[in-house]
Amino acid sequence: MSQRGIELDTSLGYLLKEASSALRSAMEAVLRPLGMTITHYSCLELLAQRPGLSNSELARGAFVTRQSMNVLLQALERDGFVSRPDQAPVGKALPTQLTPLGREHLAQATAAVRTVEVRMLSDLTADEQQAALGILRRMIRSLRDADA
Template identity: 35%
Template sequence: MSMRKMDTASDEAWIGYCLKVVQHRLRQRLEAELAGTGVSASQNAVLLAIGDNPRISNASLARAAFVTPQSMQGMLVTLERDGFIVRTPHPEHGRIIMTELTEKGSAAAQAGAIAAEAAERQMLEDLTGDEVNLLRTLLQRCAHALQEE
């Protein structure tokens, strides 16, 4: 039996479990920050991704929001219905649907970026700048190590 602990305060805690706890608490904090915007954390990720690239594919949006392509389709329908995005056929490629932010969507994306910054700032408040940079580098390396071929 492993000597590792499910207690994040333990020096022997599973790193993966600690990451999951941090991710869960960060999402809770972000959801609280987003409460007045009318969008969820996943919807916020979609709006930010569309703002960065209006020609982004649905598959790329799904990856950005950590949802399945099927779930993304439902999310886009909801965002369009609620006036955050407009979807139109590409003028040259009939199968491609372009997605753009409306004024309401741009405002929500801006508020969402501020909310994400606030949640991240709270998460990192006890770290030095060097520790933040080291954490970012180590997490990027861990993600790369687990990336599927």
């Protein structure tokens, strides 16, 4: 470490943030022509994997506020990509489902995002890719375990 502080090119936190920023920019670039944002894509992907999530659950999964997710869900519902009941079956939560149009939209976005991931991993061997995934999972678990 220098007298000025952490050397950015050797700071894991800084490099992870830089990688995250580069990934976000590349994803935005491939999603934009589809009329989507990363939050839009994340919401559809979450619903494909876990149908019936509420606004709050989607907001947590997409790392946005409940208010932002509510605005997005209203737009997605208006555009025919998701459906929600008029009244909550239980409590206040309105479970959200993908429509066939939403699934089609998601398939296009998933293919576009996959090209970004393939490009990101292109300089790594299959073993290095698996090692990177394992290391990142362990880092996340270590940080979450420390917060518990």
